[in-house]
Amino acid sequence: EDKVVQSPLSLVVHEGDTVTLNCSYEVTNFRSLLWYKQEKKAPTxxxxxxxxxxxxxxxxxxxxxxxxxxxxxxxxxxxxxxxSAIYLCAVFRLTFGEGTQLTVNP
Amino acid sequence: DAGITQSPRHKVTETGTPVTLRCHQTENHRYMYWYRQDPGHGLRLIHYSYGVKDTDKGEVSDGYSVSRSKTEDFLLTLESATSSQTSVYFCAIGPTGGIGELFFGSGTQLSVL
Incomplete structure (x- = not known):
């Protein structure tokens, strides 16, 4: 079974900071890894x-x-x-991680 | 948006009632997917379709069925809704089988009381 683990689950920073979001995966047949941004509704x-x-x-x-x-x-x-959004990582066949909730404060 | 529409946007129903969610696309993509999104679980695949009348199960398919009679429409049915199926449901479409980009609909918030 494919597995995707994202970290951290939540992150709060100030404007101007640099952030690093992590995605580790286990997949039997690697083809691709995708990143999405989800603001209020649909991931993009x-x-x-x-x-x-x-x-x-x-x-x-x-x-x-x-x-x-x-x-x-x-x-x-x-x-x-x-x-500020949830950042999602996914691997073939589109198994998604839980996501990282990023909040950027002014 | 990439020509994908979900309906309804919101629905409240009672336990034990049947519910059908609709996904309609105007992009002529071969692949269509239904996901649910819950806190602590991210997006989980329910069912997907790789062509008219061609569907397959995803990670959390129990309690759900799908149908695709036309390229542009993909229906998700909860035969007898349960409270555990309260969730946000997303439809997605894509030209390739899980390798490339997916385009998501705006989601359906379903509450089962």
Whole structure:
């Protein structure tokens, strides 16, 4: 059975801080790892990491995949209040972790 | 939004009654999914479909059934709702079988009293 564990479950920071969110996984047939951001309702896609693409960056967000140690991290630099959300990690076949609730205070 | 609509948005029902949630897409994606989201559990897959009349069970399928008679519609049915099925239900669609990006609907808040 595939398993995804995210840590921390909750994180409170101040604007401008840098945060690192963790996702470890166990999967019998690794194909991809995905990160989503969930604000008030529907999760929205951030990144997909695969064996051929182990690092992604978009603005202040970046993510890396370590296939040997079976984990991924999501970094957010210079955090803003708009980054407050639940960040979800998922692996093929779309087994999701519990999520990290990030709160960014002004 | 990526052309995916869930209905109803909110529903309150009583234990033992049947409930059907609808997911409608206009993207013509092959794959459709139903998830439930609960505190402490994240998103858990209930059922998914990989084509018209082709469905399979997910992690938490007990007490749920699905049907897909058209590419654009995926129905989730609770035959006899229980309080443990109180949750937020999300439909998702995607062009590939679990490898790539999923697009989520806005969710249905279901309360079973």
């Amino acid at each position: 896609f951030l990144f997909m990491l695969t064996s051929s693409g182990i690092e992604k960056k978009s603005g202040r967000l970046s993510s890396i995949l370590d296939k040997k140690e079976l984990f991924s991290i999501l970094n957010i630099t210079a955090t803003q209040t708009g980054d």
